Amino acid sequence: MWAVRGLLLVLVLVLAQSDPQTETPTEALLAEEGQPCVRGAGPRCGPGLECFRANKKSKTGVCMCKSTHEVCGSDGVTYKTPCALKSANNRRDQELQLEPVTVKGKGRCPSAPLIVTPPGEVYNVSGSQVYLSCEAMGVPTPVLTWNKVSPRVELLPGDRDNLAATGWLLISPLTEAEQGSYECHASNSQGATSAVGAIHLVQSLEDISVKRGTHSDL
Numbered sequence: 704m705w706a707v708r709g710l711l712l713v714l715v716l717v718l719a720q721s722d723p724q725t726e727t728p729t730e731a732l733l734a735e736e737g738q739p740c741v742r743g744a745g746p747r748c749g750p751g752l753e754c755f756r757a758n759k760k761s762k763t764g765v766c767m768c769k770s771t772h773e774v775c776g777s778d779g780v781t782y783k784t785p786c787a788l789k790s791a792n793n794r795r796d797q798e799l800q801l802e803p804v805t806v807k808g809k810g811r812c813p814s815a816p817l818i819v820t821p822p823g824e825v826y827n828v829s830g831s832q833v834y835l836s837c838e839a840m841g842v843p844t845p846v847l848t849w850n851k852v853s854p855r856v857e858l859l860p861g862d863r864d865n866l867a868a869t870g871w872l873l874i875s876p877l878t879e880a881e882q883g884s885y886e887c888h889a890s891n892s893q894g895a896t897s898a899v900g901a902i903h904l905v906q907s908l909e910d911i912s913v914k915r916g917t918h919s920d921l
């Protein structure tokens with residue numbers, strides 16, 4: 704009955720359903736995170752939670768976790784708060800009678816890097832400024848490095864002074880020597896992954912739309 708719904712709906716329900724019998728809270732009446740709480744009557748917030756009211760005068764509020772940091776569970780899942788982990792355990796108990804999840808550590812669970820924005824392909828003329836971008840997610844934050852992988856393998860930035868490499872690979876001015884494929888490599892303590900993009904030199908700006916349209920490689 705106390706399923707989490709829109710806050711207003713919940714508050715309306717609280718006012719409508721508060722009856723004298725709920726005044727003595729038992730274990731079963733302890734509210735979970737996000738559920739309503741009423742001063743002096745009705746459900747009280749469970750352990751680790753406090754009743755948060757919009758203002759001092761209002762009688763009803765919502766149970767909020769006292770700690771607001773994320774935690775990593777023994778199931779490898781990141782929970783928004785320690786209370787969210789506890790709530791998940793309560794549901795697991797009832798449904799499947801599984802081993803309870805314990806807190807493995809404060810903060811997000813460690814995870815291997817995942818490249819969310821791989822470098823694409825760019826076409827431009829000699830002397831122009833081009834860049835490839837790469838974005839990776841992971842815990843801890845992945846370290847990004849770039850390698851040129853064709854026509855020859857080259858660690859970047861190497862000794863090139865027209866090139867800067869961070870989350871972006873910026874080349875200015877573009878010369879024939881920079882044509883080729885570039886690999887964005889993301890690594891952290893949990894693993895490593897990479898994705899490849901390419902830079903193409905074209906004769907004139909008119910070639911860019913043509914090259915894009917036909918997907919031809921230089």
Ligand SMILES: *[C@@H]1O[C@H](CO)[C@@H](O)[C@H](O)[C@H]1NC(C)=O
Pocket residue numbers: 825826827828830831832833834
């Ligand atoms: C091509 O080079 C010009 C001049 O440097 C630059 O303004 C433009 O953004 C570049 N286009 C692409 C697709 O990189």
